[in-house]
Amino acid sequence: MERLQEAVAVHLGLTSAQAAQRPIRIIQFGEGNFLRAFVDWIVQQLNNKGLFGGNVAVVQPLENGRVHVLEDQERLYTVILEGLKDGKPVRSHELIDSIGKTVDPYKDWDGFLALADDPDTQIIISNTTEAGIAVNDGDKVTDQPPAGYPAKLAHLLKRRFDRSLPGFLIMPCELIADNGPTLHRALINVAERFGWGKDFIDWLDRENTFVSTLVDRIVPGYPREDAQELWEKLGYEDQNMVKAEPFLLWVVAGDQTAQRKVDELLPARKAGIDLVTCDDVQPYRERKVYLLNGPHTTMAQVARLAGFKTVGQVMGDKTMRSFITCEMEEEIIPVQTLPKEELENFAAAVRERFDNPFVQHSLDSIGLNSVAKFVSRLLPLVTANVEQGRGLPKRIVLALSCLLWIYGGKAGDAVKIQDDQKVIDAFREAAGQEDFVNRILSDASIWGHDLTRIAGLVEAVQKNLDDLADRGVQPLIDRLA
Ligand SMILES: NC(=O)c1ccc[n+]([C@@H]2O[C@H](COP(=O)([O-])OP(=O)(O)OC[C@H]3O[C@@H](n4cnc5c(N)ncnc54)[C@H](O)[C@@H]3O)[C@@H](O)[C@H]2O)c1
Numbered sequence: 367m368e369r370l371q372e373a374v375a376v377h378l379g380l381t382s383a384q385a386a387q388r389p390i391r392i393i394q395f396g397e398g399n400f401l402r403a404f405v406d407w408i409v410q411q412l413n414n415k416g417l418f419g420g421n422v423a424v425v426q427p428l429e430n431g432r433v434h435v436l437e438d439q440e441r442l443y444t445v446i447l448e449g450l451k452d453g454k455p456v457r458s459h460e461l462i463d464s465i466g467k468t469v470d471p472y473k474d475w476d477g478f479l480a481l482a483d484d485p486d487t488q489i490i491i492s493n494t495t496e497a498g499i500a501v502n503d504g505d506k507v508t509d510q511p512p513a514g515y516p517a518k519l520a521h522l523l524k525r526r527f528d529r530s531l532p533g534f535l536i537m538p539c540e541l542i543a544d545n546g547p548t549l550h551r552a553l554i555n556v557a558e559r560f561g562w563g564k565d566f567i568d569w570l571d572r573e574n575t576f577v578s579t580l581v582d583r584i585v586p587g588y589p590r591e592d593a594q595e596l597w598e599k600l601g602y603e604d605q606n607m608v609k610a611e612p613f614l615l616w617v618v619a620g621d622q623t624a625q626r627k628v629d630e631l632l633p634a635r636k637a638g639i640d641l642v643t644c645d646d647v648q649p650y651r652e653r654k655v656y657l658l659n660g661p662h663t664t665m666a667q668v669a670r671l672a673g674f675k676t677v678g679q680v681m682g683d684k685t686m687r688s689f690i691t692c693e694m695e696e697e698i699i700p701v702q703t704l705p706k707e708e709l710e711n712f713a714a715a716v717r718e719r720f721d722n723p724f725v726q727h728s729l730d731s732i733g734l735n736s737v738a739k740f741v742s743r744l745l746p747l748v749t750a751n752v753e754q755g756r757g758l759p760k761r762i763v764l765a766l767s768c769l770l771w772i773y774g775g776k777a778g779d780a781v782k783i784q785d786d787q788k789v790i791d792a793f794r795e796a797a798g799q800e801d802f803v804n805r806i807l808s809d810a811s812i813w814g815h816d817l818t819r820i821a822g823l824v825e826a827v828q829k830n831l832d833d834l835a836d837r838g839v840q841p842l843i844d845r846l847a
């Protein structure tokens with residue numbers, strides 16, 4: 367079977383040689399699965415409907431990246447959408463031909479900077495994970511490239527400023543609170559460190575529009591299990607295909623001028639895409655991060671310990687399903703600000719998305735960087751429950767206990783640990799000590815706070831760890847389901 371290339375796709379009538387010639391309208395930092403199944407898929411819908419007439423230049427943010435793999439297929443790949451909509455199966459696949467350029471700044475710094483010179487390019491999008499929008503202390507103005515994403519972007523913007531060109535609409539998609547203002551501040555910080563002066567910072571503030579965004583689409587990535595079968599169906603070998611659910615939501619927040627700019631430059635709504643503009647992304651963010659990512663993070667601890675491998679398996683098990691439903695209803699919804707009914711409808715829709723029978727969403731992949739995910743997706747719920755007088759949320763506390771059990775080395779090879787080396791080392795040092803729970807929970811470098819200050823938490827976690835040692839996780843799940 368032939369590997370996907372432009373000639374193969376043209377022969378199959380899936381693209382035309384002109385597609386690669388569209389002007390570059392977007393610079394995208396990140397070549398990962400999510401952006402390719404979300405932003406690039408959206409751009410494809412706009413191009414298909416004649417609403418955009420532009421392509422994306424994908425920049426690789428890290429030295430070890432995958433743009434060369436995209437180049438091996440002349441930037442073409444397939445997005446496979448599979449899931450349930452109103453209980454009915456929806457399955458489709460589509461060739462994406464809207465990535466017009468790929469740039470690895472570690473190999474082609476000048477090519478990277480030159481992206482700033484094209485006046486047709488008006489939008490910057492990024493998803494560099496929750497770790498990416500951080501100023502790297504070691505970055506120097508002479509580094510080509512500097513390691514951090516904000517410093518790379520700052521260089522690109524400086525070049526734009528030096529060319530006296532208009533600024534960009536800047537749409538970060540990282541799953542952190544206030545991603546727009548956070549990126550804006552990081553850029554100012556870099557500009558000050560690099561000694562670029564007031565004129566540049568004034569231009570940055572005046573000529574560029576920063577919006578905060580919240581993205582939602584479950585993208586498990588490359589469908590390893592059924593790749594061969596899919597290639598047979600597609601008629602070509604595609605090493606870069608991405609599987610995702612059909613559901614998609616993009617919430618974009620800014621003032622009225624920013625909202626108008628989004629509609630003008632990226633007319634996604636006209637293409638029937640669920641893009642919502644508003645002045646505050648926070649309620650949407652909380653709803654999604656706590657009711658979708660939160661239970662995912664719980665599953666990655668509790669259900670992995672019970673032997674489950676995928677989200678679908680968890681939802682197919684009566685007890686685990688009930689455990690997750692109770693977590694949503696009793697420990698997450700009551701401490702949210704949006705109306706209860708809206709939250710309940712959202713939670714029910716999330717459960718239907720988790721039920722997706724066509725997508726094997728691996729708990730190991732969700733378990734990547736579990737500690738940081740616990741801090742951003744579940745810890746605020748522990749605090750909110752306690753502060754609102756509801757007591758410790760037992761299921762979330764069990765997730766924390768299972769995390770300590772796994773990271774403390776008690777699950778052995780049965781559960782994969784993939785995390786920041788500093789986090790792994792901190793757990794390794796504390797493991798085996800008599801006061802393990804106290805030591806680890808008091809480490810503010812891990813959790814951002816000293817968790818031993820949360821009344822009753824050390825005792826509750828210790829009790830769970832004792833029960834895990836005595837009887838395993840299942841009786842604990844049964845009790846809370
Ligand atoms: N996969 C999903 O279902 C999904 C859905 C919504 C949001 N997200 C978010 O998108 C992000 C990426 O997910 P993915 O599935 O594309 O993963 P991926 O592993 O396919 O891609 C990760 C991307 O992030 C970049 N990156 C990683 N660490 C970085 C750092 N420190 N600085 C700069 N760039 C860095 C990589 O270069 C790569 O481009 C995750 O943080 C995730 O929370 C994922």
Ligand SMILES: O=P(O)(O)OC[C@@H](O)[C@@H](O)[C@H](O)[C@H](O)CO
Nearest residue numbers: 581582583584585659662731732
């Ligand atoms: O992508 P991660 O690894 O940050 O988190 C795992 C999942 O919770 C996440 O990918 C969700 O599927 C996604 O956020 C849905 O929009």
